[in-house]
Amino acid sequence: MCEFCLRSGMLCSKCQEKVSNGVVDDLYMKVAQFLLSVENQNPQLQKARLNRVVSVGGFIVLVVGRGDRNRFMGEAGRLARELGGRFKRRVLVIEEGVNDRGFLEDLFTSQHIITINIIWLPDGSTETRVVLQGRGARRLSKKRIKALTEIAKKVRNMDLRVEYVY
Numbered sequence: 001m002c003e004f005c006l007r008s009g010m011l012c013s014k015c016q017e018k019v020s021n022g023v024v025d026d027l028y029m030k031v032a033q034f035l036l037s038v039e040n041q042n043p044q045l046q047k048a049r050l051n052r053v054v055s056v057g058g059f060i061v062l063v064v065g066r067g068d069r070n071r072f073m074g075e076a077g078r079l080a081r082e083l084g085g086r087f088k089r090r091v092l093v094i095e096e097g098v099n100d101r102g103f104l105e106d107l108f109t110s111q112h113i114i115t116i117n118i119i120w121l122p123d124g125s126t127e128t129r130v131v132l133q134g135r136g137a138r139r140l141s142k143k144r145i146k147a148l149t150e151i152a153k154k155v156r157n158m159d160l161r162v163e164y165v166y
């Protein structure tokens with residue numbers, strides 16, 4: 001969405017079209033307006049692209065341009081935490097236009113990924129199997145894994161199977 005519309009709360013024809021076809025919704029606008037309000041303290045946001053904002057699995061997921069993740073995280077993750085505090089939810093920043101590994105590294109940000117492979121199911125569909133290092137790591141709860149699996153489905157249409165090895 002353009003800056004004019006975010007600042008004014010009005011909609012130009014271009015942004016109106018984005019609202020009509022669902023690219024931009026109410027949550028997107030709230031997040032974008034918040035980011036605009038902190039742009040002075042976070043000048044790196046000026047060049048950052050916020051493509052979509054998805055609410056899933058108790059998270060707010062920012063789908064951003066390639067290479068823009070750190071811009072939205074802020075220094076030491078401070079901006080993402082601030083955003084999470086404002087919306088009272090966890091925030092995940094995921095880049096668009098990256099390969100599967102890049103996507104999964106953004107998704108399992110605190111975990112060490114050992115392998116990723118694709119499993120073909122009898123019906124022709126695929127599952128992406130992610131094996132995480134379990135030993136010596138802080139394991140994710142079942143609930144968290146379920147949430148991240150939902151995010152993978154919604155953001156990337158990826159069916160995920162998560163396993164730990166020791």
Ligand SMILES: [Zn+2]
Nearest residue numbers: 002005012015
């Ligand atoms: Zn506009």
